[in-house]
Amino acid sequence: xxxxxxxxxxxxxxxxxxxxxxxxxxxxxxxxxxxxxxxxxxxxxxxxxxxxxxxxxxxxxxxxxxxxxxxxxxxxxxxxxxxxxxxxxxxxxxxxxxxxxxxxxxxxxxxxxxxxxxxxxxxxxxxxxxxxxxxxxxxxxxxxxxxxxxxxxxxxxxxxxxxxxxxxxxxxxxxxxxxxxxxxxxxxxxxxxxxxxxxxxxxxxxxxxxxxxxxxxxxxxxxxxxxxxxxxxxxxxxxxxxxxxxxxxxxxxxxxxxxxxxxxxxxxxxxxx
Ligand SMILES: Nc1ncnc2c1ncn2[C@@H]1O[C@H](COP(=O)(O)OP(=O)(O)O)[C@@H](O)[C@H]1O
Ligand SMILES: [Mg+2]
Numbered sequence: 001x002x003x004x005x006x007x008x009x010x011x012x013x014x015x016x017x018x019x020x021x022x023x024x025x026x027x028x029x030x031x032x033x034x035x036x037x038x039x040x041x042x043x044x045x046x047x048x049x050x051x052x053x054x055x056x057x058x059x060x061x062x063x064x065x066x067x068x069x070x071x072x073x074x075x076x077x078x079x080x081x082x083x084x085x086x087x088x089x090x091x092x093x094x095x096x097x098x099x100x101x102x103x104x105x106x107x108x109x110x111x112x113x114x115x116x117x118x119x120x121x122x123x124x125x126x127x128x129x130x131x132x133x134x135x136x137x138x139x140x141x142x143x144x145x146x147x148x149x150x151x152x153x154x155x156x157x158x159x160x161x162x163x164x165x166x167x168x169x170x171x172x173x174x175x176x177x178x179x180x181x182x183x184x185x186x187x188x189x190x191x192x193x194x195x196x197x198x199x200x201x202x203x204x205x206x207x208x209x210x211x212x213x214x215x216x217x218x219x220x221x222x223x224x225x226x227x228x229x230x231x232x233x234x235x236x237x238x239x240x241x242x243x244x245x246x247x248x249x250x251x252x253x254x255x256x257x258x259x260x261x262x263x264x265x266x267x268x269x270x271x272x273x
Contacts, residue, residue: 003065006074012081014040025050026151030084037084038073039148053151054078059158060123060150067272068114070134070148085146087138091130094200101226102265103140104200105256107133110145112193112256113271116249118147119186122156126183128192129173130199140200142268154184171214172205176240179214187242190252194237194245197256201225206238216240229259 014031017040021028025045031038043054058080061072074081090107099107111133118125125132127149134146171179175191182188199205202225212218221238224231233255239245246252257267 003062003071005062005072008074008076011076012040012074012079014038023151026054033081037086039082039084041080041082043078054080056155056158057151057153060153060155063155064118064121064123064150066114066117067143068110068145068147069117070146082148085134085136085148087135087144089131090133090135090140090196090200093135093138093140094130094203098203098225099140099200101201101230101263102260104197104226105230105260105265106142106268107135107140107145107200108193108197109253109256109268109271110142111147111196112190112249112253113142114145114147115186115189115193116253117272118153119189119249123150124154124184124186125150125152125189125192126154126178127152127173128189128196129170130196133196142271156184171210172199172207174210174214175242176214176216177242185242186249187245190237190245190249191239191242193249193252194234197230197234198225198238201230227259227263229262230256233259 012033014029014033017029017031019029025043027042027044029040031040058075061080070082070085072080073083111128115125132147132149134148135144136146137144173192173195175188177185178188195205206221207213209218224234233252237245237252246255260267
């Protein structure tokens, strides 16, 4: 399914802009445009590799249409315009609190449902983390999840592989093989989803020294949080070897659903709606 994304030649001016972040070559602002609240990412560099990366992010975002993924509204040569998701990010929600098993698994299922769609489209997000998971309406449910930020993504059908380590965020959510330079393996997203589930339950990620773990010189993971029924799927997702992880996002969804049933929580329904 393709959506109608507006292609505009001119830079669009945004009313009442408020800076959200500035990451290298991209300025992110919220504001109003054509009578709606929007989030605008603006390219503020002329460096050809920055331009190529920005175009790639836009091309990936434009190709996607799924309820768990933020829809692109419009593009200009230097802007990506998204509807503003009210409710904040999972990171903001987690600031100072933890989720219970019901909430943490629900949000993880929402993320995995979006990831399953991405992987069917030949896209690997490669930067799944609480900062890039918005919660529409502000409650930690599966249906609230809106995945954002395709700035690190890999797309099978796009020509460029421009991700030569020029941008690296927090290492906590990055899979070991990504750290080694492997790109485009959907199982890297399953690793990140496992860290997300861990972090949501524990209030901190699995490895204090994430770089030591990624480099293969440290293995001392914090105790697995949450009920024991969730530990096998969490452990599998966090495996250093991608072959030991769940075989697909769908398989990980099913394992979490089975654990929810064992915990008396019931399956989360309507994951795609
Ligand atoms: N559509 C949106 N609505 C509301 N907030 C958003 C939206 N998209 C992103 N954000 C917020 O802005 C932050 C930066 O956007 P993101 O696309 O992740 O850019 P960056 O490349 O700087 O990480 C996100 O972490 C999130 O908190
Ligand atoms: Mg981001």
